[in-house]
Amino acid sequence: MNNQHKVKIILQWALLVILTGVLAVSLYIFVGKLETLRLHGYFRARFRHQITAQKITPDQIRDWMTFRYLNMVFGLPPAYLQTALNIKNIHYPNVSLEALAKQQNQNSAQILAKTVTAVKNFASKSVNP
Amino acid sequence: MLATLLSYVLLYKYPAIFVITFFGAFALPLPSVSVLMAGSAFAVQGYMSFPLVLITGIAGNMAGDSSGYWLVRLYGLKVLDKLHLRRFFSADRLNGARSQIDKHPILTIYFSRFMTGIAPAVNVVCGITRLPYKRFFLFECLGEITECSMFCFIGYIFGSNWEYVSQLSGGFWVILLAGVLMTFMVGRIVFKKK
Numbered sequence: 275m276n277n278q279h280k281v282k283i284i285l286q287w288a289l290l291v292i293l294t295g296v297l298a299v300s301l302y303i304f305v306g307k308l309e310t311l312r313l314h315g316y317f318r319a320r321f322r323h324q325i326t327a328q329k330i331t332p333d334q335i336r337d338w339m340t341f342r343y344l345n346m347v348f349g350l351p352p353a354y355l356q357t358a359l360n361i362k363n364i365h366y367p368n369v370s371l372e373a374l375a376k377q378q379n380q381n382s383a384q385i386l387a388k389t390v391t392a393v394k395n396f397a398s399k400s401v402n403p
Numbered sequence: 404m405l406a407t408l409l410s411y412v413l414l415y416k417y418p419a420i421f422v423i424t425f426f427g428a429f430a431l432p433l434p435s436v437s438v439l440m441a442g443s444a445f446a447v448q449g450y451m452s453f454p455l456v457l458i459t460g461i462a463g464n465m466a467g468d469s470s471g472y473w474l475v476r477l478y479g480l481k482v483l484d485k486l487h488l489r490r491f492f493s494a495d496r497l498n499g500a501r502s503q504i505d506k507h508p509i510l511t512i513y514f515s516r517f518m519t520g521i522a523p524a525v526n527v528v529c530g531i532t533r534l535p536y537k538r539f540f541l542f543e544c545l546g547e548i549t550e551c552s553m554f555c556f557i558g559y560i561f562g563s564n565w566e567y568v569s570q571l572s573g574g575f576w577v578i579l580l581a582g583v584l585m586t587f588m589v590g591r592i593v594f595k596k597k
């Protein structure tokens with residue numbers, strides 16, 4: 275066996291050891307994430323809401339969402355959120371909650387909370403007019 | 404970063420998806436897979452059109468891959484010359500690398516499409532070794548169609564729950580690729596010995 279062949283075999287074993295390490299670490303992280311999701315009750319919720327996966331709930335509203343999108347997915351009248359949140363931005367509804375918060379020098383969490391409340395109010399009014 | 408990109412997707416729809424997937428495939432570390440899943444979820448909710456999200460995603464990825472390939476193929480060696488790094492890329496080494504890619508196009512070009520961090524590097528290697536464009540395009544095209552279809556369908560099936568699935572997908576592909584490579588290496592070592 276010449277030196278070149280020896281080096282090749284050592285390199286192959288080294289690569290195999292590295293790959294085993296990568297696989298073990300990835301599996302550890304993957305299983306950890308699965309466990310976190312399980313502990314948060316995601317899997318139970320997933321099966322419960324399987325049929326309604328196309329709909330989002332007010333609690334799933336995020337600050338990157340635009341008002342046009344929220345109006346569409348929650349079936350809100352176009353001016354409802356504008357009135358409820360007293361929005362004077364000329365780009366409404368083509369503006370995200372986060373962008374609006376920046377423009378109004380407010381915390382995006384505040385705008386988010388107000389939006390969630392407004393959407394919940396609309397939903398409860400629709401159920402009990 | 405994902406939140407900002409999703410705002411752009413909601414504002415500008417398909418052009419935003421094209422630009423994000425283009426730069427994601429070209430070189431920038433953008434979460435284009437998550438954007439595709441989210442775009443498909445928006446399509447389920449009726450905000451966008453699913454076929455258009457899928458086609459735009461495939462087109463953006465393919466355009467980004469091809470741009471990376473051609474940029475490096477046309478100017479790669481010239482830039483290396485200017486940086487005085489050409490000596491590390493001798494004709495023999497480049498030919499050797501090209502023949503390895505040519506021998507295993509599925510393992511190198513096709514599977515790399517599923518790993519957004521690796522794909523641009525493979526495009527660079529294919530471009531600098533001057534792998535025939537038709538061969539690169541064939542496997543890149545098949546890889547992108549498979550990748551985009553798969554992630555778009557995941558987004559479509561999971562709908563508004565795409566965020567949870569997105570957290571797991573990255574790790575899943577690392578496990579799959581490491582598993583495939585490990586099997587390949589074990590087979591190579593064991594069968595060579597016999």
